[in-house]
Amino acid sequence: MIHSSALPSRFVGRAEELAAVAGSLSEQRLVTLTGVGGVGKSRLASEAVERLGHRGGRAVVRVDLWPVQNDKLLVPAVAHALGFANHSATDTLEAFTRWLHDQDVLLVLDSCEHVRLGCRTLVARLLAAAPGPTVPTTSREPLGLPGEQVIEVAPLPAPTDGAELLRARAALLGTPLVSPEDVRTAVRLSRRLEGIPLAIELAAGQLADRTVEQVDRHLRSRLELAADHGNGPARHRALRTTIGWSHELCEPAERLLWARLSVFRGDVAADTVQQVCAGGPLGAEALAAALAGLERKSVLSRRRTPSRPDRRNAARTPTGCSAPPT
Structure with missing residues (x-):
């Protein structure tokens, strides 16, 4: 069963862009949002599909591809996000495509640029063999597939x-x-x-x-x-x-934790942060205080996951680097 995701906070502005993306997804099965880093591609895509899915009763699944290290890991990661496990001798992509064939789902593939070739292969196969899914993607550059509609996301217009x-x-x-x-x-x-x-x-x-x-x-x-x-x-x-x-402007302990968090790609569980990042000046209390400080400064965000309601996940730092360039 595919379940819809939920957005964490109120969306601000971009009424015209939202209408354009939603309109494109109503007519096209592949829509790619491009633009520079930090411009808001991911949030715009997520907001548009959530609204579209809510109105049409369609499931929405967002797959953050940032943690996927290479093209070979792409299909298993996407299949896992949708709750599919291949227990047959059939090729995973083929089995996954069959399973997804009639499912009316908006499948958001977020941050495709570093696994672009794998995304091209996956999306081409899905669009050709599975009439159910519609695929919005975000990427620094288009996938380059036939029928792809590309929308460039600009900074906030006003x-x-x-x-x-x-x-x-x-x-x-x-x-x-x-x-x-x-x-x-x-x-x-x-x-x-x-x-x-x-x-x-x-x-x-x-x-x-x-x-x-x-x-x-x-x-x-x-x-x-x-x-x-x-x-x-x-x-x-x-x-x-x-x-x-x-x-x-971060405290020394916060800067140290920021540096240690840079080893992660994508979301990371709070207990994993404690196991990997603790040590030296970052004892249990200092680590908790540094996490709270980085969250307060919007360097990272934390959210509860439905599958593990007793744990909180610390998202990756927006920069993904230990010592940001000035």
Whole structure:
């Protein structure tokens, strides 16, 4: 049985993009969302299919491919995510395709770029042999299959959308931005961060300890310094600078845990974090405090899984690196 997934928090903005993606998925069986890292491809795809699935009574399954190391592991990973196990002598892809043949499911393949060839093979076979599934994908580049509709995801189209995202995340931290001056600063900060949702989320993580004016002022100084030194392509500078600044603002124990978490790809269970990342300065209490600090700063997120309600999973760091570039 295939079950629908659930989204963790309120979605902000992108009404036109949502309508475009949902409309495309109503007409096409393969839709790929492309765009730079941190621009919001995954969340846009997830939100669109959740709304589409809810209206049509269709199952929604999102498979995060980031942890999949190579093309050979792709099909077993996707099959496992849908609850399929091959107990026959038949090739797994063939058996999986037969099993999925009539299932009316929106199958989101998220982060395909590093296993692009495997995704091409899997999706081509599914679309040819199984009329039930519709496959939205996210990737830095299209899969390049016939009939694929490609939608390029741009940064948030208006500074007010970025400001609303910042305000929504600030409210979750218990530091609402309500004054007219705070709202104006949030708009200015969103513009400074080029409307990149990941950069805005990381900036929002600093609002637990700083005012929005302080966050804006510090980022302005860092961006000006990065521009003077020509650090990285201009279109990536806001995100790189925000990640670097977020790393510097972490406590030493948080930076150490961030570095140790970088060995993981994708979600990781909380008990695994304790087994792998504990040691030295990170005793049990220090590790718990560092996890809470990184979560508060939006460096990672934690969620409960339906299959293990007593455990919490710590998601991978957004950067996937131990010492982010400044």
